[in-house]
Amino acid sequence: MDFSLPYTNEQETFRKEVRSWLAENVPSDLKDPVDPRDFTIELNERWREVHKELGKKGWLYPTFPKEYGGGGLTGDHETIITEEMNRAGVPENFTSGNTLPPMQVWGSDEQKQKFLKPIVTGEKTVWNKLTEPNGGADLANVQGTAVKDGDEWVLNGEHVYVSGRGKPGFLLGPMKTDPDAPRHRNLGYFIIPVPDWNPDTGSTGLDGLSIYEMNLINGHDQHNIVLNDVRIPGDNLFGGETQGWQVAGTTMESEHGGRGKAFPIDTPVENLVEHLGDENSDGTTVGSDPVLQQSAMTAVMESHVQNVLLRRVFWMYQNKHEISWHSGVANVHGRESSLRIESRVREVYGPHALLNSHDPDAPHGGQHEVNARNRAGQNHAGGSTNIGKVVLARRIGISRTIERPAPTPSTASA
Ligand SMILES: Cc1cc2nc3c(=O)[nH]c(=O)nc-3n(C[C@H](O)[C@H](O)[C@H](O)COP(=O)(O)OP(=O)(O)OC[C@H]3O[C@@H](n4cnc5c(N)ncnc54)[C@H](O)[C@@H]3O)c2cc1C
Numbered sequence: 011m012d013f014s015l016p017y018t019n020e021q022e023t024f025r026k027e028v029r030s031w032l033a034e035n036v037p038s039d040l041k042d043p044v045d046p047r048d049f050t051i052e053l054n055e056r057w058r059e060v061h062k063e064l065g066k067k068g069w070l071y072p073t074f075p076k077e078y079g080g081g082g083l084t085g086d087h088e089t090i091i092t093e094e095m096n097r098a099g100v101p102e103n104f105t106s107g108n109t110l111p112p113m114q115v116w117g118s119d120e121q122k123q124k125f126l127k128p129i130v131t132g133e134k135t136v137w138n139k140l141t142e143p144n145g146g147a148d149l150a151n152v153q154g155t156a157v158k159d160g161d162e163w164v165l166n167g168e169h170v171y172v173s174g175r176g177k178p179g180f181l182l183g184p185m186k187t188d189p190d191a192p193r194h195r196n197l198g199y200f201i202i203p204v205p206d207w208n209p210d211t212g213s214t215g216l217d218g219l220s221i222y223e224m225n226l227i228n229g230h231d232q233h234n235i236v237l238n239d240v241r242i243p244g245d246n247l248f249g250g251e252t253q254g255w256q257v258a259g260t261t262m263e264s265e266h267g268g269r270g271k272a273f274p275i276d277t278p279v280e281n282l283v284e285h286l287g288d289e290n291s292d293g294t295t296v297g298s299d300p301v302l303q304q305s306a307m308t309a310v311m312e313s314h315v316q317n318v319l320l321r322r323v324f325w326m327y328q329n330k331h332e333i334s335w336h337s338g339v340a341n342v343h344g345r346e347s348s349l350r351i352e353s354r355v356r357e358v359y360g361p362h363a364l365l366n367s368h369d370p371d372a373p374h375g376g377q378h379e380v381n382a383r384n385r386a387g388q389n390h391a392g393g394s395t396n397i398g399k400v401v402l403a404r405r406i407g408i409s410r411t412i413e414r415p416a417p418t419p420s421t422a423s424a
Pocket residue numbers: 106138139140141142143144145146147148170171172173174228230232387388390391392393394395396397400
């Protein structure tokens with residue numbers, strides 16, 4: 011019995027169009043480095059130009075409405091575009107994905123034209139500014155303040171671990187607007203323009219706003235952000251003045267896996283399988299060793315389960331289903347299984363797996379070493395694995411608190 015779901019002729023024609031466009035428009039010398047620490051501002055500028063061209067075609071955000079710069083296409087089109095971009099080694103846009111849903115759900119038409127459209131077309135990027143130095147897991151406990159002064163807001167506070175590649179065009183996140191109101195009713199959700207960040211000095215071109223690099227072990231760019239009497243226009247607020255916690259709910263829905271993935275790839279496991287076919291000096295293959303075979307197949311199964319979980323959530327999202335515990339299962343399983351997979355990789359390769367990308371003997375150009383560092387950090391990104399389990403328990407109904415999903419662009423427009 012054949013369970014495969016073949017693409018239609020129309021979809022295969024679209025695939026050819028995407029593939030040939032990428033071949034013609036992505037310079038052949040432009041590559042994403044294996045180690046994010048080797049990503050430079052110059053590379054950022056060059057990729058951003060490619061992203062802008064993709065934006066003009068509507069392929070940077072294929073399913074977003076055309077009126078806000080998207081492609082107005084289907085989830086199937088997005089799957090094909092993602093497959094082809096992965097095949098060609100083209101990185102996705104450099105905006106933190108979880109920043110767009112709150113703008114889509116809570117933004118007025120005017121705000122969407124002003125802030126969302128330049129992001130969807132690739133002109134600007136936006137970073138998720140949530141975590142403060144005294145704690146990130148309890149997001150409702152934001153201490154940074156926003157005070158109204160005439161037609162403007164005056165912002166003060168500090169943030170850490172804010173992820174982003176290259177230079178941001180905007181920062182987005184909650185700040186306390188009413189210090190006397192109870193928890194969950196005291197926040198507003200603000201967008202802050204970053205005219206021109208200089209990574210060497212921290213200056214941003216906006217008075218009082220500074221951004222400094224934090225180089226963590228994973229090598230992904232995380233940042234420390236300081237707001238010292240920063241003034242922004244009154245309409246840079248999504249939702250009402252004290253509705254920030256509800257807006258944050260939409261962000262969290264996305265951050266905790268709420269959109270799934272059209273085409274999940276698992277490069278470490280693909281590399282591992284390839285390695286099993288390599289020949290040993292005695293002519294046998296690596297994969298013929300029964301012990302290594304057991305380890306590797308455990309990794310393959312874990313990866314496959316994660317792939318199915320992510321695709322299910324993507325399908326639910328595209329079909330406007332309310333996604334409850336399903337995204338939580340994918341979120342927590344992904345975090346934990348990827349760490350287990352890294353252990354299996356080290357069992358198969360031995361210490362060799364930890365040679366870095368600058369070592370000519372590093373397997374797969376150093377991918378495993380980068381991934382080992384990255385996976386550890388990812389268990390804290392997005393509110394940590396512990397918090398992922400807290401959310402999951404609430405959704406399944408075994409916690410003291412029962413939680414319903416916040417609106418997402420999919421369910422809000424259903
Ligand atoms: C690689 C990386 C990327 C990141 N990117 C961003 C970003 O783009 N934007 C941004 O704003 N932040 C970002 N963060 C920060 C991240 O969201 C926080 O690290 C996370 O929310 C946890 O906050 P914390 O580190 O302050 O830990 P704390 O809040 O101090 O928590 C400490 C520990 O206690 C656990 N814990 C806390 N409360 C509970 C509870 N109720 N039940 C069970 N366990 C609990 C936590 O899981 C954690 O292990 C990033 C972090 C990393 C490592």
